[in-house]
Amino acid sequence: MGLPTNNIKSNNNSNNNNGSNNNTxxxxxxxxxxxxxxxxxxxxxxxxxxxxxxxxxxxxxxxxxxxxxxxxxxxxxxxxxxxxxxxxxxxxxxxxxxxxxxxxxxxxxxxxxxxxxxxxxxxxxxxxxxxxxxxxxxxxxxxxxxxxxxxxxxxxxxxxxxxxxxxxxxxxxxxxxxxxxxxxxxxxxxxxxxxxxxGRKSPYILRAKELIAQGYIGEINSIEVAGNGGWYGYERPQKSPAYMFDIKNGTNLVTTTFGHTIDVLQYITSSYFSTINAMVINNIPEQELVDDFGNKIGQKAPKTVPDHLLFQGTLLNGNVPVSCSIKGGKPIKKFTKNLVIDIHGTKGDIKLEGDAGFVEITNLVLYYGGIKPNNSPIYKTSDREPTTGDSGKETMEVYHLRNYNALVGNIxxxxxxxxxxxxxxxxxxxxxxxxxxxxxxxxxxxTLMDALFLVRLIDNVYKSNDLGSTLDVSKIYQYP
Amino acid sequence: MGLPTNNIKSNNNSNNNNGSNNNTxxxxxxxxxxxxxxxxxxxxxxxxxxxxxxxxxxxxxxxxxxxxxxxxxxxxxxxxxxxxxxxxxxxxxxxxxxxxxxxxxxxxxxxxxxxxxxxxxxxxxxxxxxxxxxxxxxxxxxxxxxxxxxxxxxxxxxxxxxxxxxxxxxxxxxxxxxxxxxxxxxxxxxxxxxxxxxGRKSPYILRAKELIAQGYIGEINSIEVAGNGGWYGYERPQKSPAYMFDIKNGTNLVTTTFGHTIDVLQYITSSYFSTINAMVINNIPEQELVDDFGNKIGQKAPKTVPDHLLFQGTLLNGNVPVSCSIKGGKPIKKFTKNLVIDIHGTKGDIKLEGDAGFVEITNLVLYYGGIKPNNSPIYKTSDREPTTGDSGKETMEVYHLRNYNALVGNIxxxxxxxxxxxxxxxxxxxxxxxxxxxxxxxxxxxTLMDALFLVRLIDNVYKSNDLGSTLDVSKIYQYP
The missing domain is CATH 3.40.50.720 (NAD(P)-binding Rossmann-like Domain)
Structure with missing residues (x-):
């Protein structure tokens, strides 16, 4: 089935008929x-x-x-x-x-x-x-x-x-x-x-994507992601709605914490996945209820959503190995940030760190170290950019907007x-x-089509867990 | 088949007949x-x-x-x-x-x-x-x-x-x-x-094992391991023997870098694995040969050993999720140590870091943060240890022997x-x-029996990769 593009309404300032508007x-x-x-x-x-x-x-x-x-x-x-x-x-x-x-x-x-x-x-x-x-x-x-x-x-x-x-x-x-x-x-x-x-609109994500697209880390050859979603732990507020902890609903560690993170990772690297394996783990089937002050009230409630996701796979572009561990629940980690994305390449590395494990709403810090490329392998650099001899030199960057309100800012x-x-x-x-x-x-x-591809990836995460299989997902990025 | 213990020779200073020396x-x-x-x-x-x-x-x-x-x-x-x-x-x-x-x-x-x-x-x-x-x-x-x-x-x-x-x-x-x-x-x-x-004899590994055994991090609930083996990259010294890069031989990223690391992890946590999934990746089928000064000599040589291993699984004890990524090859990572083992628990965390990705030969730093246990859940604390009221308090430790020569020291x-x-x-x-x-x-x-269990785990790493399956390995820890 093709994507019908007939019957579209006119955009305010754009030419509605540019030769591509056929049903192809x-x-x-x-x-x-x-x-x-x-x-x-x-x-x-x-x-x-x-x-x-x-x-x-x-x-x-x-x-x-x-x-x-x-x-x-x-x-x-x-x-x-x-x-x-x-x-x-x-x-x-x-x-x-x-x-x-x-x-x-x-x-x-x-x-x-x-x-x-x-x-x-x-x-x-x-x-x-x-x-x-x-x-x-x-x-x-x-x-x-x-x-x-x-x-x-x-x-x-x-x-x-x-x-x-x-x-x-x-x-x-x-x-x-x-x-x-x-x-x-x-x-x-x-x-x-x-x-x-x-998360795709986060200035840090766009800067990371830009560095990679312009060849600043060479070819990507390894990626590690570790996140910590603060919910889904041993305790939960008494007032939290039960649907948040019910696997039958769409909001959980896999769909949101992992979903946003892996979408951003694909966006940064400009690549979908080719093979994946996942283990969806619920080690905390019952949570202690706590009051507004964090004190236990002596009641428990069931939890069917996972508290951990192990995910690994390779990217379609370059067969790059990706290791990803998303931990739910407090206590938080003491010796790492709650979000760490490490992208390694043949000429440099990018590290993204966030205080919260949710890449789409937390402020980040971007660290880059690598070698300034001679010519971008993907896009030609701007005419305005000097072509003097600083290419090939080791270069570093720490990118952080101290007062950036990522919660509102990305939206x-x-x-x-x-x-x-x-x-x-x-x-x-x-x-x-x-x-x-x-x-x-x-x-x-x-768009919702981007969401569709992500939904399919997440469906395959559960499927990989249920079947105990490493799955080829290279064919899911097609419509329908 | 039982383990025959007849026909054993006498130990110098020990009682050879203590009632357990039967073929059971x-x-x-x-x-x-x-x-x-x-x-x-x-x-x-x-x-x-x-x-x-x-x-x-x-x-x-x-x-x-x-x-x-x-x-x-x-x-x-x-x-x-x-x-x-x-x-x-x-x-x-x-x-x-x-x-x-x-x-x-x-x-x-x-x-x-x-x-x-x-x-x-x-x-x-x-x-x-x-x-x-x-x-x-x-x-x-x-x-x-x-x-x-x-x-x-x-x-x-x-x-x-x-x-x-x-x-x-x-x-x-x-x-x-x-x-x-x-x-x-x-x-x-x-x-x-x-x-x-x-690696089991490393003072850092023993200290980590001790902290965990005595309840200092509570119940382990998540582990991340990232290592970087310096070999198996884009270049190799001209004088390196070819057998090191031939998958038919026993020495490679999986058997040595991963083998030592995962053995140490099992030893620290006192647990084998129950399920595992692995992806064994060779993205560099040919290496550039370099001379003693690191200059390319214009020749290439085949490499059939992997340059990356993705491994994830759950421990038999507590179904603890373990994420592990072992990267081979230079360039080294700029923003992480070449070995990082993060062990998270309900009451604290342990981080082990090493400059080289080989846990058995590199000097380490151990970071611990957590809550001093009231009573060890596994072993009773020594009678000499004071039972005063400092249990339940937040405590920290950085353990590092600055001049420890791990290469010789562990052996x-x-x-x-x-x-x-x-x-x-x-x-x-x-x-x-x-x-x-x-x-x-x-x-x-x-002993060689410990080695046998590790060989079986590594065999299952390859098998998981070859079959594209998550494997139940809980039955491999038996003799024969």
């Missing part, structure tokens, strides 16, 4: 994407504009992107802590105009408390999705079936000609097949999807990249109105 | 060993005498152990660098009395150059092995079939009533079946075997433990004349 399936779509996002010289990776803030700092001529939110509450939650402050900082580009929540009262009070002056509280998902005042729907829900809610939204939004973007939170509570259906439906409806694999940068695409702020020639996936491009943002 | 197979033999080596109060692990130097500092009444050496040359080699200086430092306990080498001239010149006044050069393996002037045979040979030479030695030594010890270098060039035969033959002939898994301590056993310097009651294996005891030394 994903491979062409990808190649085209590379051309359009990479080959423009001023905006190629050597110019590093992807690392700069958006050029749109005032309200664009065409008006801001109107955001309808599913799952924003003024009381608590992920959306309040991350999406809301990110959108606030991009108020010229985005405006929250609609809310849908399980109760309309929750939406009304959130509009009042957050002073969302132009927002409407919708009583039903049908009225919400069909409102012409919504350009982008953001879904940030916990413990709800993603397939059902997204299919409802897609159904009811058919008559909303303005809807162009669907932004979904990772991790997903839906199956591979369901996600394939969602991908096909959004493409058919001309809706550009976004998945919050926001902020993800919204920024949506605005850059929507308003074509980087003036990329022949920018399409829709693209299938980001894959490993510097520009753009991850 | 290895399990009884192990239990007995525990009793004899552990329960004696003055010498129990809480007294930590295993960490002290031998009490025998003058020539014992019964004379030193007469050592016959296969593979000692004054020109070069492992035996010259390690065994020889170790024996020199234990001249009251050991004396080299016989040499056998491929040519008798080599033995004669070695006796002359090393001033081995009481040593004889033997022209044939038959005359060497049958000489009554040999109590212990040490085999330190490269690129020779261990099975053939050991079986010859055992055959020709039948009439040498004095021969009590056979000391063999790890790694072994022989199959599992051949090693089983050797184990059976040595037991039948009453010969105590020793294998040079000398020296291995010889020392042989002398301690032979002369019963620790005055252990009912010390047997022979024991099957050290397993995870503090006292004693590793």
């Amino acid at each position: 399936g994903i491979s062409k779509n990808r190649i085209w994407k590379r051309r359009s996002l990479i080959t423009n010289k001023r905006n190629s990776i050597s110019g590093m504009t992807y690392n700069l803030r958006s050029k749109v700092s005032t309200i664009p001529n065409t008006g801001s992107i109107k955001v309808g939110f599913v799952g924003l509450s003024f009381k608590k939650g992920w959306a309040l802590k991350t999406h809301y402050p990110a959108i606030l900082q991009l108020s010229s580009q985005f405006e929250i105009t609609a809310l849908y929540n399980p109760t309309i009262d929750s939406s009304i009070s959130t509009i009042r408390e957050l002073k969302l002056r132009n927002a409407t509280a919708f009583p039903t998902i049908e009225s919400f999705a069909s409102s012409s005042g919504v350009d982008m729907i953001v879904i940030s829900i916990e413990n709800m079936n993603h397939y059902e809610i997204i299919m409802s939204l897609l159904k009811y939004s058919q008559n909303n000609a303005n809807l162009k973007y669907l932004f979904v939170e990772w991790g997903l509570k839906c199956s591979e097949k369901e996600l394939e259906t969602i991908c096909a439906e959004t493409t058919k409806n001309g809706i550009q999807t976004i998945i919050s694999l926001q 902020f940068r993800l919204y920024q990249s949506i605005a850059d695409f929507h308003f074509n702020t980087k003036q990329i020639e022949n920018l399409p109105s829709q693209f299938a996936m980001q894959e490993f491009e510097f520009e753009g943002f991850p | 197979g290895i399990s009884k033999n192990r239990i007995w060993k525990r009793r004899s080596l552990i329960t004696n109060k003055r010498n129990s692990i809480s007294g930590m005498t295993y960490n002290l130097r031998s009490k025998v500092s003058t020539i014992p009444n019964t004379g030193s152990i007469k050592v016959g050496f296969v593979g000692l040359s004054f020109k070069k080699g492992w035996a010259l660098k390690t065994h020889y200086p170790a024996i020199l430092q234990l001249s009251s306990q050991f004396e080299i009395t016989a040499l056998y080498n491929p040519t008798i001239d080599s033995s004669i010149s070695t006796i002359r150059e090393l001033k081995l006044r009481n040593a004889t050069a033997f022209p044939t393996i038959e005359s060497f092995a049958s000489s009554s002037g040999v109590d212990m045979i040490v085999i330190s040979i490269e690129n020779m079939n261990h099975y053939e030479i050991i079986m010859s030695l055992l055959k020709y030594s039948q009439n040498n009533a004095n021969l009590k010890y056979l000391f063999v270098e790890w790694g072994l060039k022989c199959s599992e079946k051949e090693l089983e035969t050797i184990c059976a033959e040595t037991t039948k002939n009453g010969i105590q075997t020793i294998i040079s898994l000398q 020296f301590r291995l010889y020392q433990s042989i002398a301690d056993f032979h002369f019963n310097t620790k005055q252990i009651e009912n010390l047997p004349s022979q024991f099957a294996m050290q397993e995870f005891e503090f006292e004693g030394f590793p």
Whole structure:
């Protein structure tokens, strides 16, 4: 099955008919994407504009992107802590105009408390999705079936000609097949999807990716990843919702802690995996409940989610061995950071360290040591870069933004990249109105197709554990 | 098949008939060993005498152990660098009395150059092995079939009533079946075997084992190992012998770098593995040859040994997840030590670091942080130890012997433990004349049976790689 790209809606500032808009399936779509996002010289990776803030700092001529939110509450939650402050900082580009929540009262009070002056509280998902005042729907829900809610939204939004973007939170509570259906439906409806694999927007991750793409560590020949997810240990707060500890739900050590981390690793190295083996371990089937002060209350609760993941495999590019251990649960490690990614190459090394084991929300430090390349093996360096004789010299870098708020910052940068695409702020020639996936491009943002490939990898993690097999996963990176 | 313990020769200072000396197979033999080596109060692990130097500092009444050496040359080699200086430092306990080498001239010149006044050069393996002037045979040979030479030695030594010890270098060039035969033959002939898994004698390894055994890190719940073996990279010295890079021989990244490391890990944790998965990777099938100055000479040579091993699994005790990545080849890692062993527990952590990736020969640093246990969960603490209220307190330790020469030191301590056993310097009651294996005891030394279990684990590493399977290895720790 190819990727249908008919019936797509017009993008604000882009040429909608650039010769690639035919139904030729994903491979062409990808190649085209590379051309359009990479080959423009001023905006190629050597110019590093992807690392700069958006050029749109005032309200664009065409008006801001109107955001309808599913799952924003003024009381608590992920959306309040991350999406809301990110959108606030991009108020010229985005405006929250609609809310849908399980109760309309929750939406009304959130509009009042957050002073969302132009927002409407919708009583039903049908009225919400069909409102012409919504350009982008953001879904940030916990413990709800993603397939059902997204299919409802897609159904009811058919008559909303303005809807162009669907932004979904990772991790997903839906199956591979369901996600394939969602991908096909959004493409058919001309809706550009976004998945919050926001680690790809971390400045540290982009710098690591850049160093590697420009040949600063030579050929990668070995990678070690060790993470420590703070949940899933011997104790848990009494007030933590039970669904977080139930394997039947989509949020656990494998899908989130490992999922974000391995997505970022693939993104940095520009490679998927060829073979993998995994052991999913639950050594703590019961947890002690503790109160707000961390004192045991003398009760236990079952835990069916894993507290450890062992994962190893080789990358498709270069057959690079990757060793990965994700430990759940306190106590934290005393002599290592809670996140350590070591990437070794023939000419240098990169180390990424984070205080928390969650690469997508923790501030990092990047250490690089290696040999400045003569010529980038992948991309030509910028014309502006001096070609004097400092190539071949040993060079070092410690990259750290001391006050970087990664929790909000990475989500902020993800919204920024949506605005850059929507308003074509980087003036990329022949920018399409829709693209299938980001894959490993510097520009753009991850889509539900990127999420689909990650879902398949994670499915194979469980399958490897269940079968006790090393699996060839080189064929999972195809649509469908 | 049980472990025959009939026909054993008398130990110098020990009671040869302590009620356990019947043919009851290895399990009884192990239990007995525990009793004899552990329960004696003055010498129990809480007294930590295993960490002290031998009490025998003058020539014992019964004379030193007469050592016959296969593979000692004054020109070069492992035996010259390690065994020889170790024996020199234990001249009251050991004396080299016989040499056998491929040519008798080599033995004669070695006796002359090393001033081995009481040593004889033997022209044939038959005359060497049958000489009554040999109590212990040490085999330190490269690129020779261990099975053939050991079986010859055992055959020709039948009439040498004095021969009590056979000391063999790890790694072994022989199959599992051949090693089983050797184990059976040595037991039948009453010969105590020793294998040079000398990492077990490293003071850092023993301290880590002690901290864990006494409950200082609580229950182990996660382990990460990353090592970097300096060989097997993109270049190799022109003068390096080709057999080192030929998978058909017994010495490579898996057998030596990984073998020593995983043996030490099992020893520290007192646990074998239950499930394992491995990927054995050879990404560098050809190496550039370099001269003595490291300059490329424009020639390449084939390499069939691996340059990377990915290994993960769970320990039999506690289902502890273990992640292990052994990288071969320069360049070395810039931001980690070449050996890092991280052991995490419910009450603390231990980190072992080494400058070189070879745990058995590199000096280490041990870092410990955790909570002082109330009572050791495994062993009762010494009566002399104060039982005041400092249990439950957070405690830290950095253990490092700045001038420790691990290359010689660990082999020296291995010889020392042989002398301690032979002369019963620790005055252990009912010390047997022979024991099957050290397993995870503090006292004693590793034997060919310990080596057999390690050979089986390594065989399963290759098997896991070849089959693409996670393997249950819990049944391999049985004899035969």
